[in-house]
Amino acid sequence: MEVERPGRPVDINHLPLGKVEAHEGGLRIGALVTNSDLAYHPLVEARYPLLATAILAGASAQLRNMATTGGNLLQRTRCYYFYDPATPCNKRQPGIACSALEGINRIHAILGASEHCIATHPSDMCVALAALEAVVQVEGPAGARAIPFAEFHRLPGDTPRVDTNLVQGEIITAVDLPARGFAEHHADIQVRDRHSFAFALVLAAAVLEMDGDRIREARLALGGVAHKPWRDTEAEASLRGQPATEDVFRRMAEIVLTGARGWGHNTFKIELSRRVIVRALTQAAGLGRPSS
């Protein structure tokens, strides 16, 4: 296809990175654990149901049997133009042009995009990992380091070719889940063109910690809207101490979408995101479906 021309692919499947283990009160997920094994792992099902749901919402059973935790993080965008070498794409060929800006951009970004690239990150699983504040363990020639999930993927800026903050020679060895899994109050809402085996147009992963009827802590990650799982910690902080009501969640959605911009075909995603955010938070709070 000429989209990528790797010099020398290396099969890392024989490395001992295929285990899910207890780690500092949370879990350490080896980079080679498959999506199926992770989603159906008893500790993930019990303590991190948000993650299990998000994984099972993505791809097909066959793909989940092959796809790995590390590989999921490193997925490339599904932008049509990225995969069509007959059209210009700044991700493939830096500095040439972005065909999506004035092309068919229904699946493209409304937040954090740049004039060089409006592609989105395709992973459902990563949106849940962002909400759970996972930590990515990597290892390379300069040693091992830990990257907070929010800092792992990049916005396109003027270097859309670079998807992550991994440096040359580094590989992902594990993804750590913190102790808190928010099993009590979580929701993963996806809107797709097809009920199954389709990438989400918009998805929201919400987790809440409640103090009676009031919100002690809230986190919300969006997928399908940006070059990385999108979080807005300022908007999340606005929920602290508030009652869990639809009005409160609507105001929060307004903050998240303040800088949103549509590009024609995808402008509907702004209103869709607003509704998906409200629905995810409402469901996480245990209030059932919102009125709209």
Next chain:
Amino acid sequence: MKSERPGTRSWPPFRTPRGMRRKSRGWTVAEIAAAWPALTRIALVINGKPESIDIAPWTTLLDVLRHHLGLTGAKKGCDYGQWGACTVLVDDRRTNSCLTLAIMMDGARVTTVEGLAEEATLHPVQAAFLEHDAFQRGYCTPGQICSAVGLIREGRAHAADQIRELKSGNICRCGAYPTSSRRFRRRCRRSKGGLSGEPLLLV
């Protein structure tokens, strides 16, 4: 491409080797042969039978099955994991063989649609497909059947909507899903207290 001697060439071979230019008339057979990388021998257990195969590193499991072993049940539908017509069981797990590099599967146990029947007796899923006329042209059928066998082994489909969701990796262009799903449920009912190790499914 640095090395010029056969057997020590680096991958991938489609980069033009040093000193060799792509000609307007294309490459000669000798040039292509000279650019070919060393073959690697892998061992697979295909439908219970050990096989030893020499392959180029980019060969997919699907191409090994179809071209090296003549097992043409698994189909090349889309070649990128959408359709599922290439589904086989690798160590009992449903896998898109078109996305699987054979060289990474050294030592694996592979079951294709050809390996499901026991001599002249069809696998119950195959029999149910026939009984329910669960296909039209049948191109997707080998993948559908292997996927259904894998799904039953996984034991996670307990209702019609779960069957639909967990079988969404197998697309049928003729739209035979209702009959395909019916025969699956029928098959599941029959397995009630039946074959050992298979799950009890409620429909």
